[in-house]
Amino acid sequence: MSTKPRLESAVAGEAPVVATVFAHAPEVMEVFSRLYARFWQQGRVSPVVKEMTRIRNARITDCGY
Amino acid sequence: MTNAAATAPRHVRADERLAELGIDPGMLEDYRRLLGVLDETPDVPGRVLALCRERVAALHGLAATPSDALDAPEVQALHRGEFAGFAASEQAALTLVDSLCFQPHAMEDADVQRCVEAFGAKGVVGLMTAIAFADVDCRLRLTLAAPGRNSP
Numbered sequence: 001m002s003t004k005p006r007l008e009s010a011v012a013g014e015a016p017v018v019a020t021v022f023a024h025a026p027e028v029m030e031v032f033s034r035l036y037a038r039f040w041q042q043g044r045v046s047p048v049v050k051e052m053t054r055i056r057n058a059r060i061t062d063c064g065y
Numbered sequence: 066m067t068n069a070a071a072t073a074p075r076h077v078r079a080d081e082r083l084a085e086l087g088i089d090p091g092m093l094e095d096y097r098r099l100l101g102v103l104d105e106t107p108d109v110p111g112r113v114l115a116l117c118r119e120r121v122a123a124l125h126g127l128a129a130t131p132s133d134a135l136d137a138p139e140v141q142a143l144h145r146g147e148f149a150g151f152a153a154s155e156q157a158a159l160t161l162v163d164s165l166c167f168q169p170h171a172m173e174d175a176d177v178q179r180c181v182e183a184f185g186a187k188g189v190v191g192l193m194t195a196i197a198f199a200d201v202d203c204r205l206r207l208t209l210a211a212p213g214r215n216s217p
Binding site for chain 2: 004006007008010021022024025027028029031032034035038039042043061062
């Protein structure tokens with residue numbers, strides 16, 4: 001596991017976090033963000049259930065998000 | 066569909082299965098748009114993406130969607146986890162696949178750095194996203210009972 005960013009931020013003056021690293025490929029970021037937003041904001045599964053599964057997934061994969 | 070794909074066993078992609086199951090059309094469209102952008106990323110050769118998708122599928126006990134970019138011995142090598150015969154940049158990408166899918170914490174900084182040197186930072190973003198969504202595709206295929214599983 002890394003303890004330092006593996007990719008630099010693509011946004012000057014901004015820390016290397018998911019969004020600023022994703023910004024290296026803006027065309028990918030745009031379509032991913034659109035899908036991700038639709039997934040969280042729409043659909044038949046309630047936001048509560050989605051959030052529960054997201055947290056459980058993060059626990060299983062030992063992800064800090 | 067290519068001739069090679071037409072004669073190979075049918076491997077239903079997850080998005081096709083999602084369409085059959087009646088997923089929200091807008092979400093399906095956005096999902097396919099993302100897959101299309103990842104396919105066309107200019108910083109990662111299509112052959113590298115094909116190698117990675119086949120390796121992801123192999124890790125899940127599946128076959129990837131047939132690709133003209135790979136020949137049969139290469140596909141067999143990927144399913145055996147033997148990367149030595151591939152170019153250095155291809156091996157770098159395949160190393161990411163093996164850690165990203167099932168043991169992301171095992172990924173080494175040096176593994177990522179090799180990919181940065183081969184594809185650039187922009188390419189690595191596209192490559193990792195493509196690998197992640199190849200993993201998504203396989204997990205959906207398995208859980209939605211789509212055809213294509215190799216094991217009996």
